[in-house]
Amino acid sequence: MTHNKKVLSLILALALMIALFAGCSAASASSEDLVTPKATAKTTSAEDTSDTAEDVSSTQTVSAADTTTAADSASDLIGETSAKEIALADAGFEEDWVSDIWVKLDTDDDTGVQEYEVEFRESGNEYDYEINATTGAIISKSVEPVDEDTANIDTSDLIGEDAAKEAALADAGFAESEVTGLRAKLDVEDGVTIYEVEFYQGGNEYDYDVNAATGAVITRSVEPDDDAATKSTGSTGSTADASGLIGKDAAQEIALEAAGLAESEVTGMTVKQDREDGVTVYEVEFWNGTTEYDYEIDATTGAILAQSVESKDTGTQSGSVIGETAAKEAAFAHAGVSESSVSKLKVKLDTDDGIQVYEVEFRTSSAEYEYEINATTGSIISYEID
Numbered sequence: 094m095t096h097n098k099k100v101l102s103l104i105l106a107l108a109l110m111i112a113l114f115a116g117c118s119a120a121s122a123s124s125e126d127l128v129t130p131k132a133t134a135k136t137t138s139a140e141d142t143s144d145t146a147e148d149v150s151s152t153q154t155v156s157a158a159d160t161t162t163a164a165d166s167a168s169d170l171i172g173e174t175s176a177k178e179i180a181l182a183d184a185g186f187e188e189d190w191v192s193d194i195w196v197k198l199d200t201d202d203d204t205g206v207q208e209y210e211v212e213f214r215e216s217g218n219e220y221d222y223e224i225n226a227t228t229g230a231i232i233s234k235s236v237e238p239v240d241e242d243t244a245n246i247d248t249s250d251l252i253g254e255d256a257a258k259e260a261a262l263a264d265a266g267f268a269e270s271e272v273t274g275l276r277a278k279l280d281v282e283d284g285v286t287i288y289e290v291e292f293y294q295g296g297n298e299y300d301y302d303v304n305a306a307t308g309a310v311i312t313r314s315v316e317p318d319d320d321a322a323t324k325s326t327g328s329t330g331s332t333a334d335a336s337g338l339i340g341k342d343a344a345q346e347i348a349l350e351a352a353g354l355a356e357s358e359v360t361g362m363t364v365k366q367d368r369e370d371g372v373t374v375y376e377v378e379f380w381n382g383t384t385e386y387d388y389e390i391d392a393t394t395g396a397i398l399a400q401s402v403e404s405k406d407t408g409t410q411s412g413s414v415i416g417e418t419a420a421k422e423a424a425f426a427h428a429g430v431s432e433s434s435v436s437k438l439k440v441k442l443d444t445d446d447g448i449q450v451y452e453v454e455f456r457t458s459s460a461e462y463e464y465e466i467n468a469t470t471g472s473i474i475s476y477e478i479d
Contacts, residue, residue, distance in 0.1 A: 118424040170226045173198070176209035179229055180222040184215070191215045193254075195276040198226060203340045203367050208232055214239060221363060233393040237380065246279060246286055251305045254279075257288035261301035261310045267294055279305065285313060316368045338392045341366070344375035345397055348388040352402070354381055366392060374398060403465075403475035414442065420451035423471050424464040428478075430457055442468060450474060 116202050143152060148309070171179075173196040181188055194213040201208055204236065207226035212219065223232040252260075254277040259279075264267060269275060272292040282302060290301040291298050302311040341364040349356060359379040367376050373392040378385070389399040418441045432438070436454040443452050449468035456462070465474040 114234040127191045131263070144376065147382065163271055170198070170207065171209075171224075171229045173209060175227070176211055179210040180213070180220070180234075181224070183231060183234065184220055186213075186215055192274075192383050193278055195278075197274040197276075203342065206232075235361040235363060246281065248279070251279075251286065252288075252308045254288065256308055257290055257303045257305065258311060261290035261292070261299070261313075264301070264310050265294070265299055265314065267292075272299075277303075285311070297412050311411075338366075338373065339375075339395050341375060343395060344377055344392070345388045347390055347397065348377035348379070348386065351397055351400065352381070352386050359386075369398070372398075384419060399477065401475065401477040404473075404474075414449060415451075415471045417442070417451065419471055420453055420466045421466070423473065424453040424455070424462065427464070427473055427476065428457075428462055445474075448474075
């Protein structure tokens, strides 16, 4: 009996040990189950963070690309260099073959289209181009002979374009880096060789006549740049229409009608908006054969404020002069007036470019007339009406 109790006690102790061992194993398994998901969760979070960082990087790259595209679209003009190259290529010249080359960004008053104005001289001719500032297409071009007086200028004793620019800038109080559209053009004014210097600054246009031999400033003018407001506001509409102007096309038609010519009969047509004595005007110029026509037209009313016609072919002379009386009659007949209706009449025999001419001047109640009459043939070489 005592032996049996000992065996039973052993069996119970063994069962208790097995039960304890099983409980420890279960607890260990439960602990592992708890730890493993946490570790997995941390690993996944790190991967997600990496993916997120890649996404952010990708987003930043796209954003930078978009910024570049935006910058490109904001700078869609072809640039002055390209405009110059297009004009020279069309004319068939290299840049070092030409002189007085000049480029300016402008806005067409009628269409609101931005364009580059390109001008240069070569072999006695002046070339003028208007190039679409966005597409590079040639809008218009003209070729005119350089004025004979200008073409024959001896430049050996002149101060040069750079010195003329410096004189004008110094007078205006600007550095070259502060202005745009700077140019200097050789010309003859009232028998004096000059440099016409032009530039833009602060919404104003500056025009100077500088003595080409001494560098002295002869005349200066400062006027508002009519295109400045359009450029600053980015307007693409018609500035002319918005301000009540008649427009370049209408000004051209008025000038052609006054000259009695059709557009197909003329060459070198140019129409430029300008200001004279506070009045906005259109300056219209064109050629018919060897005759040059210049008109100044009120940009609001369409009235012709001034006009001049000059024949560049004065011809040869032989025989005696026609006399003052015949010269007066030729001028009066052209003007449609009688001698009794004019005042301050002057007639003078003179020589112009080796040709004898009669200079006839007079006034009516509404205008002032100046004529040059070939002294041997009686033909009208030039006239001006102001």
